[in-house]
Amino acid sequence: MSLFPSDSEPAAAPPTAPAGLLQHLNPEQYAAVTLPPRHVLVLAGAGSGKTRVLTTRIAWLIQTGQVGPGGVMAVTFTNKAAKEMLTRLSAMLPIPVRGMWIGTFHGLCNRFLRAHWKLAGLPQSFQILDSQDQLSAVKRVIKAMNLDEERFVPKQVTWFIAGCKEDGQRPKDVEVRDEHTRKLIEVYQAYEDQCQREGVVDFGELMLRTYELMRDNAALREHYNRRFRHILVDEFQDTNKLQYAWLKMFAGPESAVMAVGDDDQSIYAFRGAQVGNMADFEREFRVDQVIKLERNYRSFGNILDAANALISHNTRRLGKNLHTEAGPGEPVRVYESNSDFAEAQWLIEEAQQLHRDGVARSETAVLYRSNAQSRVLESALFNAGIPYRVYGGLRFFERAEIKHALAYLRLIENPNDDTSFLRVVNFPTRGIGARTIEQLQDAARASGRSLHQSVGAVAGKGGANLAAFVALVDAMREATQGLTLREIIEHVIEASGLADFYRTEKEGRERLENLDELVNAAEAFVTQEGFGKDAVALPVDEQAGAIAEGSPPAVAAVDLAPDAETGEIVSPLAAFLTHAALEAGDNQAQAGQDALQLMTVHAAKGLEFDVVFITGLEEGLFPHENSLSDADGLEEERRLMYVAITRARKRLYLSHSQTRMLHGQTRYNVKSRFFDELPESALKWITPRHQGFGSGFERDYRAAWQRGSGLGGIVGAGRQPDTPPAWAAPKATTSEGQALRAGQGVFHNKFGEGVILTIEGSGADARAQINFGRHGMKWLALSVAKLTPVES
DNA sequence: TAACGATCTCTTTTT
DNA sequence: GAGATCGTTA
Numbered sequence: 001m002s003l004f005p006s007d008s009e010p011a012a013a014p015p016t017a018p019a020g021l022l023q024h025l026n027p028e029q030y031a032a033v034t035l036p037p038r039h040v041l042v043l044a045g046a047g048s049g050k051t052r053v054l055t056t057r058i059a060w061l062i063q064t065g066q067v068g069p070g071g072v073m074a075v076t077f078t079n080k081a082a083k084e085m086l087t088r089l090s091a092m093l094p095i096p097v098r099g100m101w102i103g104t105f106h107g108l109c110n111r112f113l114r115a116h117w118k119l120a121g122l123p124q125s126f127q128i129l130d131s132q133d134q135l136s137a138v139k140r141v142i143k144a145m146n147l148d149e150e151r152f153v154p155k156q157v158t159w160f161i162a163g164c165k166e167d168g169q170r171p172k173d174v175e176v177r178d179e180h181t182r183k184l185i186e187v188y189q190a191y192e193d194q195c196q197r198e199g200v201v202d203f204g205e206l207m208l209r210t211y212e213l214m215r216d217n218a219a220l221r222e223h224y225n226r227r228f229r230h231i232l233v234d235e236f237q238d239t240n241k242l243q244y245a246w247l248k249m250f251a252g253p254e255s256a257v258m259a260v261g262d263d264d265q266s267i268y269a270f271r272g273a274q275v276g277n278m279a280d281f282e283r284e285f286r287v288d289q290v291i292k293l294e295r296n297y298r299s300f301g302n303i304l305d306a307a308n309a310l311i312s313h314n315t316r317r318l319g320k321n322l323h324t325e326a327g328p329g330e331p332v333r334v335y336e337s338n339s340d341f342a343e344a345q346w347l348i349e350e351a352q353q354l355h356r357d358g359v360a361r362s363e364t365a366v367l368y369r370s371n372a373q374s375r376v377l378e379s380a381l382f383n384a385g386i387p388y389r390v391y392g393g394l395r396f397f398e399r400a401e402i403k404h405a406l407a408y409l410r411l412i413e414n415p416n417d418d419t420s421f422l423r424v425v426n427f428p429t430r431g432i433g434a435r436t437i438e439q440l441q442d443a444a445r446a447s448g449r450s451l452h453q454s455v456g457a458v459a460g461k462g463g464a465n466l467a468a469f470v471a472l473v474d475a476m477r478e479a480t481q482g483l484t485l486r487e488i489i490e491h492v493i494e495a496s497g498l499a500d501f502y503r504t505e506k507e508g509r510e511r512l513e514n515l516d517e518l519v520n521a522a523e524a525f526v527t528q529e530g531f532g533k534d535a536v537a538l539p540v541d542e543q544a545g546a547i548a549e550g551s552p553p554a555v556a557a558v559d560l561a562p563d564a565e566t567g568e569i570v571s572p573l574a575a576f577l578t579h580a581a582l583e584a585g586d587n588q589a590q591a592g593q594d595a596l597q598l599m600t601v602h603a604a605k606g607l608e609f610d611v612v613f614i615t616g617l618e619e620g621l622f623p624h625e626n627s628l629s630d631a632d633g634l635e636e637e638r639r640l641m642y643v644a645i646t647r648a649r650k651r652l653y654l655s656h657s658q659t660r661m662l663h664g665q666t667r668y669n670v671k672s673r674f675f676d677e678l679p680e681s682a683l684k685w686i687t688p689r690h691q692g693f694g695s696g697f698e699r700d701y702r703a704a705w706q707r708g709s710g711l712g713g714i715v716g717a718g719r720q721p722d723t724p725p726a727w728a729a730p731k732a733t734t735s736e737g738q739a740l741r742a743g744q745g746v747f748h749n750k751f752g753e754g755v756i757l758t759i760e761g762s763g764a765d766a767r768a769q770i771n772f773g774r775h776g777m778k779w780l781a782l783s784v785a786k787l788t789p790v791e792s
Numbered sequence: 793t794a795a796c797g798a799t800c801t802c803t804t805t806t807t
Numbered sequence: 808g809a810g811a812t813c814g815t816t817a
Contacts, residue, residue, distance in 0.1 A: 077806095077807070078806090078807075079807085104807065105807075106807050107807090130807090131806075131807085203806090203807055204807095206807090207807095267805075268805075268806080270804075270805065271805075271806070271807095369804070369805085370803080370804050370805075371803090371804080371805085372803065372804090372808090375808080392805090392806090426793095429793085429794070431793070431794095432793090433793045433794080434793085435793085436793095582807075583807090584806090584807085600804080600805065601805080602804080602805045602806075603805085603806090624804060624805090626804065627804080636805095640804095640805085661808085662803085662808095663802075663803065663808075665808095
């Protein structure tokens with residue numbers, strides 16, 4: 001790993017940046033943004049302007065001419081974060097950001113493998129398995145190997161395989177400890193063979209293939225090493241072993257890596273994330289400068305005090321304490337209820353009051369530890385007629401009907417995709433039963449071919465039905481040649497019989513609507529996103545392939561043309577299928593509506609809200625019982641709680657319940673130990689602290705419950721209403737300080753007149769979505785864009 | 793082979 | 808409580 005000796009650093013003053021770009025940065029942020037090209041670790045606390053630093057850094061590097069857009073790679077974990085970065089960058093830079101290598105680890109790997117599919121040993125139209133697909137693929141392997149599903153639980157086997165890949169291990173690399181692992185490794189090998197045969201890759205495979213190709217192909221590695229002068233990694237604390245090794249492959253001797261992370265927000269150790277990567281990075285990249293961003297711009301003092309006090313109970317920390325200049329703000333409110341049901345009722349009342357006081361519902365988040373907890377909340381919200389939106393849970397592209405439609409589409413692209421084949425071969429039912437399928441699978445296994453290729457081997461009625469199915473898919477492929485993506489999907493939904501099936505189903509209405517929504521999603525994908533974004537095939541594969549086969553390593557010949565302009569575009573359908581697999585898609589509830597935000601704490605990472613409710617703070621739930629066995633687990637739960645607390649800007653509620661329905665039965669819970677780790681001075685109990693059963697409150701509640709009349713005003717009766725919060729009115733300002741609000745007309749020098757649709761974020765991070773009519777819809781960073789309010 | 797009901801299990805987090 | 812799986816029946 002080569003480094004940058006200090007005598008080669010640019011002298012004193014950094015290259016001049018355009019006015020405005022570096023404004024409003026505090027000294028630490030400024031240092032991070034304008035650091036000379038060398039490896040650096042940025043310890044960025046919650047709400048310390050981490051994303052701002054990352055994006056401003058990229059913009060600064062480009063605008064000062066230190067690197068071209070093609071020389072930057074920025075990696076994130078979630079699609080949300082990647083999108084956010086692109087949005088902010090496009091507001092800061094006058095150049096198209098589309099061709100830049102900014103995306104999730106998996107998104108970038110996909111891009112890489114699409115470009116070098118041949119070298120990677122993949123079919124050009126390889127498909128991506130999501131976790132569901134992976135599970136069913138593993139099940140098939142286990143069945144095919146005649147293994148006992150009791151001993152080889154498909155889920156655990158899937159876990160095992162994913163874990164191996166995250167450690168960069170192929171079957172041959174895995175240490176055989178006992179008979180069971182030996183068998184597991186066999187399953188792993190068989191699974192790999194099956195995936196390869198079917199031309200599909202799972203999430204781990206995307207990473208591992210990319211890593212291996214970079215490792216084994218020197219020409220390719222040198223090319224990318226030279227290309228990426230600046231590599232920026234977001235949420236570095238969440239990287240696993242493989243991702244870190246991957247990063248080391250892409251970082252060449254001339255590259256500068258900026259790793260941004262927060263060890264206190266490491267909440268994915270359970271799936272392989274290694275916080276230790278931060279220390280390893282510091283050592284292996286010989287980082288001589290660690291920049292700490294400790295000033296918090298998000299939350300008031302009491303909230304921050306709570307977060308700091310809590311996290312101080314963890315032992316292994318890199319050390320960091322958040323501070324703010326915003327003043328103490330309101331105390332953290334704590335509520336104890338008698339049941340999860342009562343908790344939901346109380347929460348709704350409280351949220352309604354806030355809404356009446358002017359807090360947007362979308363600025364109120366309800367967080368919980370596990371998805372199962374959302375049910376009670378949802379039904380209470382539904383009954384109260386309050387709009388809400390649940391994040392997580394079943395996402396759009398994971399719904400059964402959507403997966404069915406996608407399976408047909410995938411078969412059009414790749415008939416050998418057995419996972420998809422099995423999913424829809426008898427859906428809607430067409431007389432192909434378990435027996436027939438078994439025969440088909442036997443035939444396929446015997447000949448080592450795909451199900452599609454083996455159809456002829458099955459005789460009798462089942463065989464005829466199978467032939468009809470294959471003919472149907474072939475006919476769909478024929479009929480959709482040359483159609484637009486929208487038309488293709490519409491055709492498939494009809495021709496497959498899915499539409500008819502759901503039309504006659506009694507509960508099929510919603511599913512039909514979702515299928516319509518799929519058509520819309522495809523349409524939106526083509527027009528707005530520009531489907532080439534993730535699926536541009538770079539025209540280098542042949543050349544690079546030639547090098548691999550021993551011709552002189554004319555590295556210059558591998559030079560990549562700027563992706564977006566000359567990239568050969570794969571079919572819209574293929575691109576859309578990739579999109580569907582890589583981005584599960586928010587479950588697109590009532591989009592655009594002002595709705596309460598419900599999500600798990602994990603899903604909330606990286607987000608912020610004016611008001612946050614953290615519910616279900618009970619032993620066994622939060623911290624979760626599965627994590628209590630070891631100290632590491634508990635520390636991770638604490639970090640999770642830390643993440644939850646630091647989501648709140650202005651008001652934070654913590655609630656726990658004495659009883660809770662779980663697994664269909666009532667459990668009696670003790671309040672979470674985390675309460676004992678919060679500073680009393682920052683808290684305010686809004687119910688008597690030691691209220692036990694048998695209190696008057698309890699009797700009222702029981703009575704109301706037994707009458708079936710609900711709780712109405714009973715819960716929470718008798719306590720002082722809170723005064724309306726002064727901060728409730730939505731505010732944002734132009735870079736000149738003029739007030740802005742949604743619905744407001746504005747003027748922009750380049751885009752002309754527009755109307756603000758939504759405002760997100762606040763302060764330096766505030767941004768607005770503005771409809772500029774014929775100039776289209778734009779997201780602009782308000783601290784950067786020059787906007788003038790106009791009278792409407 | 794399909795449809796229905798009974799039974800069983802598993803419930804942390806996700807690209 | 809819900810989903811997947813299993814078993815019975817037509």
